[in-house]
Amino acid sequence: MPELKDLLERASRLLFIGVGNVLKRDDGVGVVISKQIIERPAIKSLTVEVSIENYIGKINSLEPHEIVIVDCMELGRSPGTYRLVALDDVEDITFNTHNISLGRLVDFFLYPTYVLGIQPESVEFGEYLSHPVQDATRRIVQVINQ
Numbered sequence: 001m002p003e004l005k006d007l008l009e010r011a012s013r014l015l016f017i018g019v020g021n022v023l024k025r026d027d028g029v030g031v032v033i034s035k036q037i038i039e040r041p042a043i044k045s046l047t048v049e050v051s052i053e054n055y056i057g058k059i060n061s062l063e064p065h066e067i068v069i070v071d072c073m074e075l076g077r078s079p080g081t082y083r084l085v086a087l088d089d090v091e092d093i094t095f096n097t098h099n100i101s102l103g104r105l106v107d108f109f110l111y112p113t114y115v116l117g118i119q120p121e122s123v124e125f126g127e128y129l130s131h132p133v134q135d136a137t138r139r140i141v142q143v144i145n146q
Contacts, residue, residue, distance in 0.1 A: 002084065002114075003084065004084050004116065004140070004143055004144075005143060007066065007068070007084065007114070008043070008143070008144065011042045011043060011065070011066065012042055012065050013042060013044075013063065013064045013065040013066075014042060014043050014044070014064060014065065014066050014067075014068065015044050015045070015046060015059065015062055015064035015066070015067050015068070016033070016034055016037055016043070016044070016045045016046070016068050016070055016116075016144070017030075017034065017045075017046050017047075017048055017052065017055075017059065017067060017068070017069045017070065018030040018031045018032070018033055018034025018035065018045065018046070018047040018048065018049075018070050019031070019048055019049070019050070019052055019069055019070065019071040020049065020050065020071055020072060021049065021050050022049070022127065023125060023126075023127060024123045024124065024125060024126070025120070025121075025122045025123055025124055025125070025126040025127075025128065025129065025130060026072050026079070026118070026120030026121055026122055026123055026129055026130055026133045027072050027120065027123045028127075028129065029070070029071070029072050029118050029120070029129060029133050029136075029137060030069070030070035030071040030072065030118075031047055031049055032129060032137055033070045033116075033137055033140055033141055033144075034046065034047045034070055035047055036137075036141045036145075037141065037144055037145065038144075038145045043144070044062065044064070046058070046059065046062075052069070053108075056108045056109070059109065060108075060109065060110050060111075063111075064111055065111060065112075066111060066112045066113070066114070067109055067111055067112070067113040067114070068084070068113075068114045068115070068116050069087070069113065069114070069115045069116070070115075070116045070118075070140075071115060071116075071117060071118070072117070072118050072119070072120040072123065072133075073090075073115065073117025073118065073119065073120075074119070074120075075117055075119045076119075077119045078119065078132065079119050079120060079121035079130060079132035079133060080118070080119060080121070080130075080132030080133050080135055080136035081118075081119040081136070082116060082117060082118045082119065082136055082140060083116075083117050084114050084115070084116050084117075085114065085115050085117060086112075086113075086114055086115075087109070087113040087114060087115055090115055090117075116140070118133060118136050118137075118140075119133075120133060121133060
């Protein structure tokens with residue numbers, strides 16, 4: 001599995017997709033990150049919030065060489081920890097705030113797809129990211145935008 005930096009170094013057409021619900025604290029981390037990505041020829045960003053299934057046609061029409069879905073994910077680690085995993089390796093579970101499980105998306109995308117999963121501290125109702133997830137957001141955005 002490549003590291004995020006490795007993926008960025010080899011990127012020729014990489015699409016980041018921000019997924020999540022900004023009204024459920026850390027569940028909104030994917031949306032927050034995708035909105036902070038500075039687009040350039042090799043790197044694009046699309047914010048879909050909780051309805052990624054409504055964007056499958058648009059995502060495929062952009063013809064990215066690789067896709068990174070950014071979302072909170074239960075990793076069983078400390079809040080703010082993040083991992084890049086192949087979409088094929090994501091369990092077929094549906095999060096409470098998602099209409100379709102991330103694992104099922106592998107059948108719809110035409111390009112290699114990864115999930116940048118960030119361990120949440122809280123997905124209770126609220127508009128702000130927890131401090132550990134805010135810190136992870138800053139680190140991730142810095143890596144992507146450098």
